Amino acid sequence: MSVSATTNGIRPGVCLSTAKPSTPFVGQVIYMSDTNETAVWQGSYWEGLDRTRDRNVVINGAMQVHQRGTSVAAITAAYNTADRWGMQKNNSGTWTQSVENDAPTGSGLRKSLKMLCTTAAASPAAADLLSIQQNFEGQNLQQFLKGTASAKQFTASFWVKSNVTGTYIARIVDVDNTRHVSASYTVSASNTWEKKTVTFPADTTGAFDNDNAESLRLQWGLVAGSNLTSGTLATTWATNTPAHALVGQTNVASAVNNYWQITGVQLEAGSVATPFEFEDYGTTLGKCQRYYYLHVSGNNLNVGPAAAVGSTEVSVSVSFPVAMRADPTLVAASGGSYYQFYRNNGADVFNSFTKYSVGGGFTHASMYNNTEISSPIGYGGFVYTGNASASIAFNAEL
Amino acid sequence: MRTYYTRTMALGTSIWYEENGYRISFTDKNPANTDYQAYLAWVAEGNTAEEWSPDDAS
Numbered sequence: 001m002s003v004s005a006t007t008n009g010i011r012p013g014v015c016l017s018t019a020k021p022s023t024p025f026v027g028q029v030i031y032m033s034d035t036n037e038t039a040v041w042q043g044s045y046w047e048g049l050d051r052t053r054d055r056n057v058v059i060n061g062a063m064q065v066h067q068r069g070t071s072v073a074a075i076t077a078a079y080n081t082a083d084r085w086g087m088q089k090n091n092s093g094t095w096t097q098s099v100e101n102d103a104p105t106g107s108g109l110r111k112s113l114k115m116l117c118t119t120a121a122a123s124p125a126a127a128d129l130l131s132i133q134q135n136f137e138g139q140n141l142q143q144f145l146k147g148t149a150s151a152k153q154f155t156a157s158f159w160v161k162s163n164v165t166g167t168y169i170a171r172i173v174d175v176d177n178t179r180h181v182s183a184s185y186t187v188s189a190s191n192t193w194e195k196k197t198v199t200f201p202a203d204t205t206g207a208f209d210n211d212n213a214e215s216l217r218l219q220w221g222l223v224a225g226s227n228l229t230s231g232t233l234a235t236t237w238a239t240n241t242p243a244h245a246l247v248g249q250t251n252v253a254s255a256v257n258n259y260w261q262i263t264g265v266q267l268e269a270g271s272v273a274t275p276f277e278f279e280d281y282g283t284t285l286g287k288c289q290r291y292y293y294l295h296v297s298g299n300n301l302n303v304g305p306a307a308a309v310g311s312t313e314v315s316v317s318v319s320f321p322v323a324m325r326a327d328p329t330l331v332a333a334s335g336g337s338y339y340q341f342y343r344n345n346g347a348d349v350f351n352s353f354t355k356y357s358v359g360g361g362f363t364h365a366s367m368y369n370n371t372e373i374s375s376p377i378g379y380g381g382f383v384y385t386g387n388a389s390a391s392i393a394f395n396a397e398l
Numbered sequence: 399m400r401t402y403y404t405r406t407m408a409l410g411t412s413i414w415y416e417e418n419g420y421r422i423s424f425t426d427k428n429p430a431n432t433d434y435q436a437y438l439a440w441v442a443e444g445n446t447a448e449e450w451s452p453d454d455a456s
Contacts, residue, residue, distance in 0.1 A: 326430035327424070327427050327434075331421075332420060332421045334421045356412055356425070357409040358427065367423075395433075
């Protein structure tokens with residue numbers, strides 16, 4: 001069957017080199033030869049056709065998943081609330097991180113990650129740093145073609161809100177090849193959600209490793225001392241030099257109650273910022289559980305089937321809902337009688353677990369307590385939590 | 399300063415430390431585990447973990 005463009009209203013595409021048409025029509029397809037991208041005009045935005053789904057390499061960009069909790073005061077750990085969202089902090093005052101039910105009206109987003117300053121650092125010391133970041137496995141980044149002649153740009157889009165207007169810095173770091181590039185964006189209006197798009201240049205130098213280790217870091221500055229601001233902002237790819245990383249960064253720690261909030265984060269290949277790619281909660285949760293899995297948290301919860309493998313030792317095997325990125329670390333809350341081993345003719349209470357082995361493919365692991373049990377060897381049963389503060393999690397974060 | 403403990407068993411070595419009411423434990427089986435990487439860096443600085451023994455059982 002032949003199709004007539006004239007009779008069926010099909011209009012030809014346009015090949016462009018560096019510019020998009022100023023008055024495109026819905027359905028118009030363009031090929032941008034300079035970036036090797038194809039896109040279609042959807043009425044209000046250009047949608048990349050090279051990848052119509054799974055464009056966003058950011059996990060939990062809508063901040064919907066928060067297995068670790070919703071608020072942590074005086075944060076020091078790398079990961080605190082929203083899954084996959086890490087932090088780097090050196091001095092820079094004191095901060096509370098929370099997941100808020102606050103997002104741009106009409107965006108479809110409902111939650112955001114908030115950093116609230118509770119002790120100011122009005123004059124940051126040279127080594128001060130506070131940043132929010134997400135780290136990526138190299139095997140999830142190969143579509144950027146980094147390190148090849150066909151390398152693609154990195155386009156980050158996000159909603160941001162802060163009471164502190166001014167210049168902010170976002171940057172990406174190639175961990176495999178020790179390279180980085182930065183870009184500035186402006187918070188123009190205080191206490192107002194603003195959509196920002198930052199396109200980082202393509203890099204024909206240094207390919208990402210195709211493995212499960214960290215290859216890329218997407219980072220937003222909040223506080224930066226002179227060690228990170230004394231040079232010239234690295235707006236082209238270069239060897240990672242701290243002095244060029246966050247030049248011009250506004251100090252969000254200048255006063256107590258200053259805050260910075262972010263949501264709707266997307267990072268995709270090419271120069272086009274497509275609309276935020278929503279996904280169902282279960283899909284996002286599964287992606288997050290590759291890096292962190294909260295097995296139990298609270299009282300009277302079944303940890304799993306158990307057996308007394310020694311006169312003072314109980315062992316429990318735990319299956320993970322998804323294969324984890326790597327052999328995970330067991331993070332087990334410890335305290336008096338936090339756990340109970342129910343078996344024939346009685347129960348043993350004990351305080352903590354230690355990780356032992358992991359299954360092939362990182363799909364399950366075993367853990368034990370070998371000091372606080374007094375069960376006959378070979379008895380089977382179940383372990384339950386015995387305290388509201390008991391929790392068991394597995395961590396394979398980057 | 400953090401103190402690491404180890405227990406060598408048939409399938410490998412458990413390594414752990416206590417922090418803020420949590421026992422953080424991992425094994426020596428996978429170099430991609432960032433806690434194991436930190437432990438190896440700690441050992442490279444000249445530190446030695448305490449080997450658990452049955453006498454430690456309460």
